[in-house]
Amino acid sequence: MTIRRMAVLLSISTVLLTTACSAPNIQQVFAQEDAPVHIFIDGVSQELAGSKPFKIGEITMVPVRKILEPLGAEIKYQDNTMDALIKIQNGQEIIVHSGSGVGENAGSRYILFNGERKDMGSPAVLINKETFVPISFVETIGGTVHWISMGQTVDVNLPELNEVTTQDVRIFTNDGWAIPGNSGMKINWGSKYVGQMNQSDKPNGQGTLLSQKLDIVYTGTWLNGLPNGEGTVNLSSDGKIKIKGFFNKGEIVSGVLSANGSAFFEGTFGRQSLKEGALILPDKRVFKGTISDDQKIGVGSLTNSEGKVLYEGKIGFSGTIVTNDFSYQRLEG
Structure with missing residues (x-):
């Protein structure tokens, strides 16, 4: 990989963000320094009129x-989904969800780089119609960052990118379309799909559905726009609660539910609820049986870790079983 050097001399202004930073009237207070901001690209100084680097906490943001x-970047901002669509040399493509401002209106910490989701570590922001990304963005696309002079100067090395074949990406602009079935999945305005599609541009084959902010919603196989076959659905935006199993036209037929990487239920499911199977209880005992639609009563057996039956009958549940945040008690009689 050939490296093109770009020395970026940053006299960084600190941005003090008020709590009233709602788009489109973003309230900003700049604690400005007198020293100018200079960017040197291939030894040539570049002016940053209206696009000064700044800090959000300890994170340095750059245009x-x-x-x-x-x-050779060509950048188009797609207003209706708040995405920056970027094309660079040799067919490389980047999608940055810029959001509409800062704070709660900030964009995503993830980007799509040639269809592959990558983590920048901090979200992008849109200020004065300019997309800013954390300086770690450079490392995310294969470059390097070297800090000089107490955090005020950074030496950035951009990669010389080879020609690639990018994955197909579809950005949806239809709001609130619920996928039929019991998964609770929805395709919202700005949702993105990466993978195989049919002639009608519907997900078909292997692919991944992402939210507007590029959180993974579902990854697996599809048939004519619906999850079908083996796949994994995330029940929480951070991906900590997920079901890995088998789908039939959007319906979860059976699978394994896990929290923070640990499986705690295997069986069948209702709409974001458990139906029948084996549930690991908070005390590590195992309940095997059926669970009511309201998730408050279970009927079946209670066994220890060796499989010995300790109790048969009804179990009462409190809390939220599907997120593994619950307690239980025997219901005698």
Whole structure:
């Protein structure tokens, strides 16, 4: 990989963000310094009129347009989904969800780089119609970052990118379409799909559905726009609660439910609820049986870790079983 050097001299202004930073009237207070901001690209100084780097806490934010100029970037901001669509040399493509401002209106910490989701560590933001990304963005696309002079100067090395074949990406602009079945999945405005599609541009084959902010919703096989076959659905945006199993036209037929990487239920499911199977209880005993639609009563057996039956009958549940945050008690009689 050939490296193109870009020295970025940053006299960084600290942005003090008020709590009233709602789009489109973003309230900003800049604690500005007198020293100018300079970017040197291939030894040539570049002016950053209206696009000064700044800090959010300890995170340095830089204008993605200026950072990618040496790679011949063409950037289009898609207003209706709040995404920056970027094309660079040799067919490389980047999608940054910029959001509509800062704070709660900030974009995503993830990008799609040639269809592959990558983590920048901090979210992108949109300020004065300019997309800013954390300086770690450079490392996310294969470059390097070297800090000089007490955090005020950074030496950035951009990669010379080879020609690639990018994965197909579809950005949806239909709001609130619920996928039929019991998974609770929805395709919202700005949702994104990466993978195989049929002639009608519907997910078909292997692919991944992502939220507007590029959180993974479902990854697996599809048939004519519906999850079908083996796949994994995330029940929480952070991916800590998920079901891995078998789907039939959007319906979860059976699978394994896990929290923070540990499986705690295997069986069948209702709409974001458990129906019948084996549930590991908070005390590590195992309940095997059926669970009511309201998730409050179970009928079956209680066994220890060796499989010995300790009790048969009804179990009462409190809390939220599907997130593994619950307690139980025997219901005698």
